[in-house]
Amino acid sequence: MIAKRLRPFGTTIFTEMSALALRTGALNLGQGAPDTDGPAEIMDAASAAMASGHANQYAPLAGVPGLCAAIAEHQERRYGLVVDPVDGVQVTFGATEAIAAAMLGLLEPGDAVVVLEPFYDCYAPTIAMAGGERRLVTLRPPDFALDLDALAAAAPGARMLLLNSPHNPTGRVFSRAELEAVARACVEHDLVAVTDEVYEHLVYDGEHIPLATLPGMAERTLTTSSAGKSFSLTGWKIGWCSGPPGLVAGVRAAKQFLSFSGGTPMQVAVAGALADAERHIAPLRASLQAARDLLCEGLAEAGFGVTVPEGGYFVQGDVAPLGVTDAATWCRELPARAGVVAIPTSPFYDDPDAGRTLVRFAFCKRPEVIAEAVRRLTALQG
Ligand SMILES: Cc1ncc(COP(=O)(O)O)c(C=O)c1O
Numbered sequence: 001m002i003a004k005r006l007r008p009f010g011t012t013i014f015t016e017m018s019a020l021a022l023r024t025g026a027l028n029l030g031q032g033a034p035d036t037d038g039p040a041e042i043m044d045a046a047s048a049a050m051a052s053g054h055a056n057q058y059a060p061l062a063g064v065p066g067l068c069a070a071i072a073e074h075q076e077r078r079y080g081l082v083v084d085p086v087d088g089v090q091v092t093f094g095a096t097e098a099i100a101a102a103m104l105g106l107l108e109p110g111d112a113v114v115v116l117e118p119f120y121d122c123y124a125p126t127i128a129m130a131g132g133e134r135r136l137v138t139l140r141p142p143d144f145a146l147d148l149d150a151l152a153a154a155a156p157g158a159r160m161l162l163l164n165s166p167h168n169p170t171g172r173v174f175s176r177a178e179l180e181a182v183a184r185a186c187v188e189h190d191l192v193a194v195t196d197e198v199y200e201h202l203v204y205d206g207e208h209i210p211l212a213t214l215p216g217m218a219e220r221t222l223t224t225s226s227a228g229k230s231f232s233l234t235g236w237k238i239g240w241c242s243g244p245p246g247l248v249a250g251v252r253a254a255k256q257f258l259s260f261s262g263g264t265p266m267q268v269a270v271a272g273a274l275a276d277a278e279r280h281i282a283p284l285r286a287s288l289q290a291a292r293d294l295l296c297e298g299l300a301e302a303g304f305g306v307t308v309p310e311g312g313y314f315v316q317g318d319v320a321p322l323g324v325t326d327a328a329t330w331c332r333e334l335p336a337r338a339g340v341v342a343i344p345t346s347p348f349y350d351d352p353d354a355g356r357t358l359v360r361f362a363f364c365k366r367p368e369v370i371a372e373a374v375r376r377l378t379a380l381q382g
Contacts, residue, residue, distance in 0.1 A: 009125045013347040017331070026335035027365075027373045029295075030343045032168065032313045034364040038232035039280050045269035046236075055268050059261040061252060063091025063240065067271040071240050074274050079210050081218065087245035090252050091267060093259050094237035095198045095226040096122050098251060099162075101258060102194045102222055102241065103130040105250035111159035114151070114185075118348030118355055120168050120196065132160075138354055141318060142307050144170040146178040155185040160192045163211055166199035169348050169360040170316055171309020173206045183214040186221075192247065193221040198239075201230045201281045203311040204289045212243065222247040227270045229313065230281055232364075236266045288313070291363040291370055298374030299361065303381050313364045316345060320357040322381065327359045338376045 014031055021028040037043065049055040055064075062068055065085075072085035083089060092098040099122060107113070109131030115123055117136045127134050135154040137147055144167070155161070163182060165174040174182075186193050193211055200208050212221035226239030241251055273280055292308070295315055300306045305318030324330045328344040335341050345358035363370060 005128045005131070006125060009128070012121050013343055014121065017341050017343055020332070020335050021341040024335040024339070024341075026339045026341045027369055027376070028341045029361045029363070029365060029370075029373055030341040032229075032362050032364060033234045034232040035366055035369060036232065039273070042231055042233065042269050042273045042280065045272050046265045049265035049268035055265040057264065059091070059264040059267055061256050061261055062086070062089065063261065064264060064267040064271060067091055067238075067240075067267045067274070070271040070274040071242055074277060075223070075242055078277075079213050081210065081212055081223075081242075083242045084245060088248055089240060089242045090248050090255060091261070092224075092239045092241065092251075092255060093262060094228060094239040095196060095224045096237075096239065097255065097258060098224040098226075098239050098241040099123065099194065099196060100126040100129065101251040101254040102224070102247075103127055103132060104258075105252070105254035106192060106194075106222075106247065107132045107159060112157060114154045114158050114161040114191070116146070116163065116167070117350055118169055118345055119162075120164060121348070123162055124350075127162075134350075136350055138349070138351060139167075139170055139172070140354060141316065141358060142305065144172045144307065144316075146174060146181065148181050151181060151185055155189045155191060158189065158191055160194060161186055162194045162196070164196040165211075166197075166203060166208065166311030168199070168312055169314050169343075169345055171307065171312050171314055173203050173208060173310040175206065176209055179209055179211055179214055182211060183217050187216040191220070193217060195221060195223050197223060197225045198229050199312040200225055201277065202285055202288055202313070204285070204292060205308075205310040208311065219244050220247075222251065227273065230277065230284075231270070231273055232284060233266075233270075236263060236270070238263055238266050238270045288364060291365065291367060294367060295361060295363045295370050295374065298370070299377070302374065302378040304359075304377075313362050314360050315363060317342075317359045317361055318357050319359055324357060327355070327357050331359060338380045340373045340376050
């Protein structure tokens with residue numbers, strides 16, 4: 001009974017590999033969820049909001065006003081972006097709902113959306129749910145640089161461009177020059193930009209530049225983000241988008257019939273966390289950077305080709321130097337052979353040949369877990 005437009009997507013590779021991790025008891029470097037909780041202070045604030053008796057009913061559709069104000073303040077303080085806290089901010093059920101609602105609320109059937117591949121798993125199905133079509137710009141290893149010719153070919157006649165930076169699964173943080181090329185394409189071809197910036201605070205090399213800050217972009221960009229990755233609270237699913245009221249209105253029109261609103265006590269806690277974001281995030285960033293380095297060095301020593309990520313949660317390991325030609329099969333066999341779960345990168349591409357020998361490893365895990373996973377992967381080659 002699955003509707004035709006959703007049939008091509010089946011069960012995601014994350015569901016399949018997480019089930020494999022559970023069944024085999026393997027170390028799970030597959031899923032992008034931290035294995036430690038976020039700051040106790042933020043969790044205590046959610047408990048206090050629940051106990052107060054004033055935060056257990058529906059929040060307003062736009063979100064708890066204090067969180068909407070904190071999001072607007074964060075955008076201005078950190079990036080100099082001025083957004084209206086009332087009409088220019090919408091709180092959502094994770095960035096995932098913001099992206100889905102943007103597609104449903106802003107696209108007409110048949111509209112084309114330019115997307116960089118490999119792409120995060122919700123992009124293709126949410127575009128399909130809205131009746132849109134994706135036009136791909138392929139990022140290729142080892143550097144995953146933006147292909148300007150492919151961008152120039154994809155942009156004319158499209159309605160929207162969806163950009164994720166810092167990027168999952170490659171770890172790219174797109175450079176100012178690359179983002180300027182994206183901005184020029186959007187302005188020249190009158191595209192709406194939707195950005196996915198859930199890793200905005202988790203940058204280890206370079207700088208996160210929101211697309212909305214580039215010339216001509218503030219008025220055509222819907223910026224999405226969430227608390228999950230920034231505060232290691234992925235299960236809370238408190239996300240948001242911000243931008244010009246005209247675009248936020250489209251998201252709101254869809255969101256009100258998807259979930260209306262939710263997570264009121266967590267919204268209250270995230271408002272406090274965002275107001276003091278850097279204090280909470282600096283230690284997390286430092287520990288993730290150390291985890292990245294540990295994993296990258298370990299994988300390189302074990303013989304993988306490694307692209308060191310500039311941001312986010314993931315590193316790309318290439319199994320071609322190990323003599324492996326099909327990373328998907330290798331990943332399915334890995335839990336039994338080595339007690340480690342990792343995700344093949346090919347399902348993130350429409351063109352599976354583009355990522356055939358790539359494997360995505362998550363490093364949002366405790367150092368002892370990463371060290372043990374590296375030991376097992378090294379022993380496998382021995
Ligand atoms: C690029 C990207 N966007 C969005 C999400 C989901 O964000 P949320 O949990 O806030 O819905 C993820 C989670 O892994 C992600 O990697």
